[in-house]
Amino acid sequence: MTGSTVARAIAARDLRKAYGDTVVLDGIDIDVPAGSVFALLGPNGAGKTTAVHVLSTLIPADGGTAAVAGHDVAIEPDAVRAAIGVTGQFSAVDGLLTGAENLRLMADLHHLDRAVVDGRVADLLERFDLVDAATQTTATYSGGMRRRLDLAMTLVGDPRVIFLDEPTTGLDPRSRRALWQQVRDLVATGVTIFLTTQYLEEADQLADRIALLDGGRIVAEGTPAELKRLVPGGHIRLTFDDPAQLDAAALALAGSERDDDALALDVPGGSDIARLRAVLERLDRDGIAVEGLGIHSPDLDDVFLAMTGGHR
Amino acid sequence: MSTVTFALRDSATMLRRNLRHMRRYPSLTFMLVGMPVVFLLLFVYVFGGTVGGNLPGVDGTGRRAYADYLAPGILVVTVVGTATGTAIGIAMDMTEGIIARFRTMAIFRPSILFGHVVGAVIQSMIAVVFVTVVALGVGFRPNASPVEWLAAVGVIAMVSVALTWLAVALGLVARTVESASNLPMPLLLLPFFGSAFVPTDTLPGPLRWFADHQPFTPIIETLRGLLLGTAIGAHGVVSVAWCLGIALLGFVWARAAFERNVARPAR
Ligand SMILES: Nc1ncnc2c1ncn2[C@@H]1O[C@H](COP(=O)(O)OP(=O)(O)O)[C@@H](O)[C@H]1O
Ligand SMILES: [Mg+2]
Numbered sequence: 001m002t003g004s005t006v007a008r009a010i011a012a013r014d015l016r017k018a019y020g021d022t023v024v025l026d027g028i029d030i031d032v033p034a035g036s037v038f039a040l041l042g043p044n045g046a047g048k049t050t051a052v053h054v055l056s057t058l059i060p061a062d063g064g065t066a067a068v069a070g071h072d073v074a075i076e077p078d079a080v081r082a083a084i085g086v087t088g089q090f091s092a093v094d095g096l097l098t099g100a101e102n103l104r105l106m107a108d109l110h111h112l113d114r115a116v117v118d119g120r121v122a123d124l125l126e127r128f129d130l131v132d133a134a135t136q137t138t139a140t141y142s143g144g145m146r147r148r149l150d151l152a153m154t155l156v157g158d159p160r161v162i163f164l165d166e167p168t169t170g171l172d173p174r175s176r177r178a179l180w181q182q183v184r185d186l187v188a189t190g191v192t193i194f195l196t197t198q199y200l201e202e203a204d205q206l207a208d209r210i211a212l213l214d215g216g217r218i219v220a221e222g223t224p225a226e227l228k229r230l231v232p233g234g235h236i237r238l239t240f241d242d243p244a245q246l247d248a249a250a251l252a253l254a255g256s257e258r259d260d261d262a263l264a265l266d267v268p269g270g271s272d273i274a275r276l277r278a279v280l281e282r283l284d285r286d287g288i289a290v291e292g293l294g295i296h297s298p299d300l301d302d303v304f305l306a307m308t309g310g311h312r
Numbered sequence: 313m314s315t316v317t318f319a320l321r322d323s324a325t326m327l328r329r330n331l332r333h334m335r336r337y338p339s340l341t342f343m344l345v346g347m348p349v350v351f352l353l354l355f356v357y358v359f360g361g362t363v364g365g366n367l368p369g370v371d372g373t374g375r376r377a378y379a380d381y382l383a384p385g386i387l388v389v390t391v392v393g394t395a396t397g398t399a400i401g402i403a404m405d406m407t408e409g410i411i412a413r414f415r416t417m418a419i420f421r422p423s424i425l426f427g428h429v430v431g432a433v434i435q436s437m438i439a440v441v442f443v444t445v446v447a448l449g450v451g452f453r454p455n456a457s458p459v460e461w462l463a464a465v466g467v468i469a470m471v472s473v474a475l476t477w478l479a480v481a482l483g484l485v486a487r488t489v490e491s492a493s494n495l496p497m498p499l500l501l502l503p504f505f506g507s508a509f510v511p512t513d514t515l516p517g518p519l520r521w522f523a524d525h526q527p528f529t530p531i532i533e534t535l536r537g538l539l540l541g542t543a544i545g546a547h548g549v550v551s552v553a554w555c556l557g558i559a560l561l562g563f564v565w566a567r568a569a570f571e572r573n574v575a576r577p578a579r
Contacts, residue, residue, distance in 0.1 A: 092413035
């Protein structure tokens with residue numbers, strides 16, 4: 001490992017990558033302590049996949065250095081490969097093989113002892129809820145099943161560092177939650193996870209530290225709580241039928257912001273339930289007629305607006 | 313385990329993967345057998361009656377004689393056809409996300425290519441056996457001794473290995489699956505401009521020169537000599553030289569192409 005006191009599973013300095021004139025990574029630094037979850041957060045096209053590709057030895061960087069599991073990706077790619085597992089953004093299962101055959105293929109390529117292969121495959125099928133589909137070719141799988149198999153295949157070799165590139169993009173909310181739980185279970189076993197996502201909520205749910213990638217640079221980094229402090233909170237939006245009601249509400253709820261064109265009032269507070277109850281009680285007491293109510297939670301756009309001065 | 317054991321084990325794993333693909337989707341294999349069979353029937357029954365007279369080294373005249381003359385060339389066409397299929401197969405496989413996964417694993421990388429090559433050679437040998445049976449059915453009567461048969465199988469395997477490596481390289485440099493199916497087309501035409509269907513001395517000047525100097529003529533003549541007892545002469549050595557050259561070119565080209573198109577975006 002490196003010379004610092006905390007063992008770092010991933011350490012990258014000034015990573016650069018360009019495709020022709022398109023600068024994708026413009027000198028990024030990444031530090032991920034062993035055993036933690038790191039989320040690289042950014043919109044489509046920010047360079048998340050490119051970062052994963054460089055760190056997982058798929059493509060060479062144009063500049064800078066990166067060490068994964070203590071090995072330089074450029075100098076000892078095979079040592080890095082032996083320590084990592086990658087679940088890419090795009091499905092990496094063999095569509096012509098069954099789920100069990102895919103897992104067995106991974107076991108063979110990891111040179112696992114024949115005696116342990118059956119047990120390992122059965123375990124993973126069970127854990128990822130694929131027992132019933134084990135003998136079907138993966139071409140028949142749903143998106144969620146494919147994702148689960150993809151992750152299961154990544155785990156066959158017991159990797160110490162796992163890359164998950166947008167693991168829940170395209171999944172329905174239930175599958176997303178199930179996958180989050182799988183990731184949490186993994187974390188409990190002490191592995192290091194490098195995750196990319198477009199969703200602040202996902203990073204918030206899973207990560208110890210989050211880095212915001214924009215324009216090829218990391219524009220903010222910190223714990224979820226630290227990042228959220230940088231973002232203006234959410235608000236409750238009240239809409240009215242008549243300007244008089246809007247006036248009354250604005251008077252009653254100090255600190256809120258009015259939007260006269262839309263006959264609406266934005267009350268700070270977001271999805272804070274206690275705050276919401278207080279607002280509704282106050283409106284009730286004053287007999288103010290509200291036409292509609294909406295809750296706006298802070299999302300990635302808000303974070304980015306705050307971090308980048310709204311250039312997006 | 314040593315590096316060599318790992319290399320062998322990974323290659324065997326990749327071979328199993330490719331054989332499983334072929335078994336599960338045999339339509340491509342059938343298609344590859346279909347083409348030479350159609351050629352065989354077409355040439356024997358449509359042209360055989362006319363072309364079948366006065367062929368060197370073949371007893372008798374007519375359709376049966378032409379079946380004898382034609383069969384070795386058709387077997388070579390069969391091998392070329394399966395190699396073409398390999399170019400398509402590997403180009404399709406490279407678009408699969410699992411290839412990117414393989415590249416992030418500490419495996420013996422060339423095993424991905426070895427798996428394809430060995431699988432394709434097995435596939436082409438199966439196709440050759442099938443086409444041979446059909447040829448026997450339409451009058452092909454080889455007079456080879458067991459040793460000659462063995463040598464003939466060796467020649468076919470050698471041609472298959474060489475053409476498959478070339479096809480793998482073509483499949484890897486092709487930008488799309490469609491161009492992968494077009495790139496090896498010239499290979500498929502070459503036997504027609506050689507001694508597969510008619511003796512080269514019946515061809516006009518420049519074409520005859522080309523036919524005498526391209527790889528498929530000596531290969532077909534060697535096979536014909538082994539199966540039917542015609543003169544082989546220098547054709548044997550020339551065939552081996554051609555196959556070694558083609559195999560080496562294909563191998564080096566394929567490895568370079570495989571390392572070059574890293575992370576072909578799976579969009
Ligand atoms: N192989 C490639 N060739 C050219 N441009 C690429 C290639 N891969 C990615 N890009 C470009 O790099 C930028 C970042 O892409 P990517 O890393 O996939 O972003 P993300 O994963 O954050 O959506 C995009 O503008 C994309 O078009
Ligand atoms: Mg991406």
